[in-house]
Amino acid sequence: MEYLLELLGNDRKIDTRPPNARKGDDPFDIIDTTRLRRVIQTVADQSGWAKKKPGNGRALGIAVHRSFYTYVAAVVEVEVDKGKLRIPRVDVALDTGLVVHPDRVRSQFEGASVFGATIAMMGEVTAANGRIQQSNFNNYPVARINEAPMATHVHIVGGDAPPAGVGEPGVPPMAPAVCNAIFAATGKRIRELPIKKQLAQARRGAGSHKIDSRT
16 A cells, blocks of 8 residues: 555646647546545555465455546455465545445446456466367356355445446456555465466365466
8 A cells, every 4th residue: 555655756746638638627547646645544454454464374455446437446455375365345436526326336336346357366267279268157157156256345436526336446446456465464475367277276186375477
């Protein structure tokens, strides 16, 4: 968290457009670091970031993301034991501007935590003999009850910006937050997705809290 906040620096608005294209105030191309900072600090407070110290294969990981005009920060708690991964809790803080239907927003981000965990742990599209091997959910699995986050807490940060998207922005920060949590819990970096492949390697050849980081 401290590293993310240091990278953000002073509160400012960053125009990502080329200088010759900066006409008008297009929120899609302008990143507001004040809003990024606010969701990071909110999710850290709500998740108990400062109080929960890593140990015994259990730790927290954090990531922040912006898309569809929405600013999202996620903290994921993981347990790693003998190559097995469990996600007891996810906290998500979001600034999506004016919120018209809070329950709908929460449900979107609860679903995003499951789908984000799916992508991180097992999401993979492979090809063989010139064609994609996955055709539907029978061979592209989605996290089941015992694999999905046990609890997802969604924290809506109020704002007066125009309403923004809530369908997709909750998914991208999940994988980096999970990988950061695994590093905090085990000291090993995940360099390739899906995570389950590396966990399987750990179960075959490593001891408790060990993950093969050669990939």
